[in-house]
Amino acid sequence: MVSEDAQVYVISVAAELAGMHPQTLRQYDRLGLVQPGRTRGRGRRYSLRDIATLREVQRLSQEEGVNLAGIKRILELESEVDRLRRQVDYLRAFAEPGRRVFTAHPSGDVVAVGRGQRRRGAEAPAEAPRPGDGRGAIVLWRPGAR
Template sequence: MMQQTRGIYLISVVAETLDMHPQTLRKYERAGFVVPLRMGALRTYSDEDVARLRLIKHFVDNMGLNLSGVQLALRMTSELLSLRRETASAGAPVERIDGMLATLGVRVVQREEPQPNEDPAESWFNVNPGEAVEFDSGMGETSSP
């Protein structure tokens, strides 16, 4: 998992921002989905952690996955995004990979680089320069970050 240097958020800020209970965040930590940094007794989350939690929330809320399903979906998404990066850098078409990502309710979109003061709820997974992950609720509507 790539660590970003921007943003350090306390559990209460992340919970409120993502509309999750702090216990839910702790459950995801115990499951190994995120590994927040510890500053004494405090958990601190990076922008990358917040983006990953947004993806987990998508899998739970929009796809109806349980913890085992989330674990598998995270692994599949990571592998597909890695494969997409390699394929795109080789100049090959990525449509089939994009189709596989769509089955997970995920798509890659063009996006400008994040601004330094961007709200943590706006954290995205960056795929390639200028590309990021967007979630689809499964109803044909894209959820706005």
């Protein structure tokens, strides 16, 4: 089975699967509505997720009457909601009564850490851990950030 994120479909196949003309896919790529992967020769490669996004763009445009700028904003907000949901799920995984899961990083960031990963003094990394960097922490608050 092909992963939803595997970028395997050339533009002609993706256009057919999405029910669109290939030139429409090129335009949506230029506008940043869908950002397919690229081959070394710069050819576009679309995933099943990209094709689902193309169908949603078409639905919003044709059925809901949303312009392309509005669609781009909707997709950005949906992406942000997904990111926040993943962050909430990550934090819920730490939720045990009486367990401290937040710590101050030497940079001043407040981070969530896994069990047994509390860092002290010289053990702390030079820069604050970032989500997905494999160091088991996520920045929750940064001084001066909005």
